[in-house]
Amino acid sequence: MADEIRFDDGDAYEDFMGRWSLLAGNAFLDWLSPAQGLRWVDVGCGNGAFTELLVRRCAVEEVQGIDPSEGQIAFARERLARAPATFRQGDAMALPYADGTFDAAVMALVIFFVPQPARGIAEMVRVIRPGGGVCAYAWDILGGGFPYFALQDEMQKLGQQPLWPPSVEAARIDALRQSWTDAGLIDVVTTELVVERTYADFEAFWSACRKGPRIAPRLSELPSGAVDGLKARLRERLKAAADGRITCSARANAVRGRKPD
Numbered sequence: 001m002a003d004e005i006r007f008d009d010g011d012a013y014e015d016f017m018g019r020w021s022l023l024a025g026n027a028f029l030d031w032l033s034p035a036q037g038l039r040w041v042d043v044g045c046g047n048g049a050f051t052e053l054l055v056r057r058c059a060v061e062e063v064q065g066i067d068p069s070e071g072q073i074a075f076a077r078e079r080l081a082r083a084p085a086t087f088r089q090g091d092a093m094a095l096p097y098a099d100g101t102f103d104a105a106v107m108a109l110v111i112f113f114v115p116q117p118a119r120g121i122a123e124m125v126r127v128i129r130p131g132g133g134v135c136a137y138a139w140d141i142l143g144g145g146f147p148y149f150a151l152q153d154e155m156q157k158l159g160q161q162p163l164w165p166p167s168v169e170a171a172r173i174d175a176l177r178q179s180w181t182d183a184g185l186i187d188v189v190t191t192e193l194v195v196e197r198t199y200a201d202f203e204a205f206w207s208a209c210r211k212g213p214r215i216a217p218r219l220s221e222l223p224s225g226a227v228d229g230l231k232a233r234l235r236e237r238l239k240a241a242a243d244g245r246i247t248c249s250a251r252a253n254a255v256r257g258r259k260p261d
């Protein structure tokens with residue numbers, strides 16, 4: 001599908017989303033405060049941005065990462081070559097693990113990509129042991145929390161409809177609470193995570209924008225001159241500090257729950 005969002009380049013992903021992922025991941029772990037030494041499955045691990053945080057902050061016994069994109073996984077394998085981390089290709093809706101394999105399962109910025117989120121959640125519940133935890137966080141896309149909301153908004157004004165993943169509704173905070181409860185999880189709690197990223201200047205921000213999946217091709221479809229106008233409006237909107245730096249904020253919804261004993 002030409003307009004499907006795919007992350008195939010772990011390096012480009014790093015600037016576009018990996019750094020945002022780290023910010024949100026740190027805020028998420030501050031909130032979650034998980035025990036040390038657990039066995040984790042990181043569903044939709046991508047290039048390992050969140051997996052690395054788990055390893056660094058949670059002294060994991062092991063973490064298994066799974067993602068459909070070989071390009072992303074190759075980056076993750078290299079990044080975590082010396083960690084107790086294993087990566088394989090696969091889909092959230094059919095996890096290749098036996099029942100009760102892990103202590104905890106996480107989806108970091110993934111649930112909106114899963115075509116049937118309820119199946120993905122049921123799979124996380126299946127592969128953790130009784131008493132284990134299932135958690136996730138995802139940009140509040142429909143609530144304007146996506147880090148590149150301003151860009152999407154300006155592109156929309158030029159007739160380019162935002163290219164959203166297939167299950168954006170699933171990332172709403174009420175939807176997360178409901179899905180976790182429907183999956184039979186208990187002690188379900190949700191929260192909002194607000195993070196900020198500072199770019200050295202507008203061009204650094206713009207360069208990161210262009211690394212997003214399908215953003216550069218879509219910009220090239222705009223009439224000549226339109227991109228300059230769009231950049232000017234973004235500059236105005238994002239208001240650089242005196243030293244030229246640009247600070248953007250984003251908001252993710254997070255959820256956690258426990259599988260009954």
Ligand SMILES: C[S@@+](CC[C@H](N)C(=O)[O-])C[C@H]1O[C@@H](n2cnc3c(N)ncnc32)[C@H](O)[C@@H]1O
Pocket residue numbers: 007017018021043044045046047048049050066067068069072090091092093107108109110113114115
């Ligand atoms: C925004 S990235 C998040 C990557 C990583 N978790 C992070 O925090 O940086 C979304 C990831 O979801 C993966 N993905 C898309 N569809 C998926 C599916 N059906 N099952 C598992 N992962 C999927 C993509 O390949 C991509 O790596």
